[in-house]
Amino acid sequence: xxxxxxxxxxxxxxxxxxxxxxxxxxxxxxxxxxxxxxxxxxxxxxxxxxxxxxxxxxxxxxxxxxxxxxxxxxxxxxxxxxxxxxxxxxxxxxxxxxxxxxxxxxxxxxxxxxxxxxxxxxxxxxxxxxxxxxxxxxxxxxxxxxxxxxxxxxxxxxxxxxxxxxxxxxxxxxxxxxxxxxxxxxxxxxxxxxxxxxxxxxxxxxxxxxxxxxxxxxxxxxxxxxxxxxxxxxxxxxxxxxxxxxxxxxxxxxxxxxxxxxxxxxxxxxxxxxxxxxxxxxxxxxxxxxxxxxxxxxxxxxxx
Numbered sequence: 001x002x003x004x005x006x007x008x009x010x011x012x013x014x015x016x017x018x019x020x021x022x023x024x025x026x027x028x029x030x031x032x033x034x035x036x037x038x039x040x041x042x043x044x045x046x047x048x049x050x051x052x053x054x055x056x057x058x059x060x061x062x063x064x065x066x067x068x069x070x071x072x073x074x075x076x077x078x079x080x081x082x083x084x085x086x087x088x089x090x091x092x093x094x095x096x097x098x099x100x101x102x103x104x105x106x107x108x109x110x111x112x113x114x115x116x117x118x119x120x121x122x123x124x125x126x127x128x129x130x131x132x133x134x135x136x137x138x139x140x141x142x143x144x145x146x147x148x149x150x151x152x153x154x155x156x157x158x159x160x161x162x163x164x165x166x167x168x169x170x171x172x173x174x175x176x177x178x179x180x181x182x183x184x185x186x187x188x189x190x191x192x193x194x195x196x197x198x199x200x201x202x203x204x205x206x207x208x209x210x211x212x213x214x215x216x217x218x219x220x221x222x223x224x225x226x227x228x229x230x231x232x233x234x235x236x237x238x239x240x241x242x243x244x245x246x247x248x249x250x251x252x253x254x255x256x257x258x259x260x261x262x263x264x265x266x267x268x269x270x271x272x273x274x275x276x277x278x279x280x281x282x283x284x285x286x287x288x289x290x291x292x293x294x295x296x297x298x299x300x301x302x303x304x
Contacts, residue, residue, distance in 0.1 A: 006044055006084055007058040007158060008076075010132055011091035012125060013109050014098045016142040016150055017060050020091060023154045024058040026246075035059040037075035044084050063110050063125055072132060089157075090129075090136035097143045098122050148244055167241050168278045170249045173207070173265035175257025175285040184251035186236075188229065188264075194219050196259040206286050207262025216263040226264070230271055237277065257285030 007024065009017055021031045030047060040059060047054035063069050079086050093101075102108060102118050111128070112121025133139065138157055142150055172181050180187065196202040196212050205212045216222060233250070240248055252268065254260035262283050272279040 003055050004044070004048055004085055005056050006040075006079070006086040008040070008086055008088045009058060009060045009091070010062050010072075010088065010136075011129065012093060012098060012122070013062065013064070014101045014105075014122075015091035015093045016140075016145075016147075017062065017091055019147050019150055020089070020154060021058065021060060023151045024158070026151075027056075027155065027159050029056040029058040029158075030054045031058045031060075033060045034064050035061055037061055037069065037072040040075045041078045041082060041084075044079065044082075044086075063128055069128075076135075087137040088132065088135060089154075090133050090139045092133070092139060092141050093143045094141075095119060095122055095126075151244060152242070167237060167245060168247045168280070169237075169272060170247070170280045170282060171265045171269045171272075172249060172251045173257055173261035173281075173283045173286070174251055174253045175255060175261070175288065176253050177256055178285050178288060180253070181249065181251045181284065184249050186233075186248070187251045187253065190225070190252060190254050190260045190264050193222055193225070193254070193260045193264075195255070197256070202259070205259075206283075207259050207264075207266065208283070208286070212259055213263040213266065216260050217267065222264075226267060229264075229268065233268065233272070234275070237272075257283070257288065262286055 007029065009020055009024075011017060018033075021033055025031050032043065035043060040061070043059065044057065047057050061069070061072060076086070076088075098109075099118055099122065102122075108118055109121035109125055111124040112118055116124060140150070140153055145153070172184065174181055176189070176191065193216060196205070196215050199215065202209075202212050202215065207213055207216065217226070237248070250268070252261045252265045265281060265283070269279045269281040
């Protein structure tokens with residue numbers, strides 16, 4: 001069962017377990033909140049034997065389970081005997097921070113009641129959780145963390161993907177004469193580069209043709225631009241990843257979207273893939289000229 005991973009999320013109420021579950025879902029884990037400990041082994045077995053072969057699961061187990069929570073240690077022993085790889089993630093925060101969070105959400109800790117106020121309920125829960133805290137594999141104090149900072153910590157600890165793989169990138173070549181892509185996050189205008197359109201034998205070709213790509217890339221101005229483009233994008237992408245961005249669209253445009261934009265987009269896509277990023281290449285307007293030419297030919301035929 002070396003390919004199976006189970007994360008047991010527990011800790012103080014108000015310490016960020018709900019946010020943690022969302023992070024694990026984003027990392028591709030199958031998640032269940034407030035699972036009774038007695039069901040952990042059965043749930044792990046069900047996931048392992050499922051047709052979809054679920055191999056990454058995260059479950060939240062805490063004092064909301066009431067009397068079931070006391071069965072946690074026995075359930076952990078059962079997982080160990082069955083050979084399931086599991087880790088315990090314990091989320092905590094200071095009493096002061098937890099009190100403030102409960103007041104802001106107008107909720108109360110699970111162990112607070114008429115006799116015990118918010119602070120007393122927090123302390124009672126902390127005492128009851130001490131045993132599982134002592135055996136936790138990872139303890140995170142969320143007192144001073146934002147949701148994004150907690151996500152970054154969890155990704156560092158539990159994500160199986162490389163940093164670059166957390167951002168998907170779409171590179172779109174386009175022609176300004178047909179409009180700017182509405183979903184572009186970054187735009188680069190390459191109309192200043194030498195244009196193969198004015199080379200007779202290249203007019204009907206595209207930036208996907210080797211002769212056109214070589215023509216576009218051979219000029220000193222193109223080489224300087226490409227060098228600066230790579231450096232700029234290489235700087236930006238890690239910053240976007242830190243901010244939690246999941247998808248980025250880069251638009252590269254020339255006049256008609258047939259020659260220069262296509263060649264530069266292809267070069268940038270290859271560069272990013274070599275860096276380990278997930279990059280997809282789209283040539284939005286590469287067929288517009290051909291379609292326009294066919295339409296004109298059809299009109300001429302009708303006139304005749």
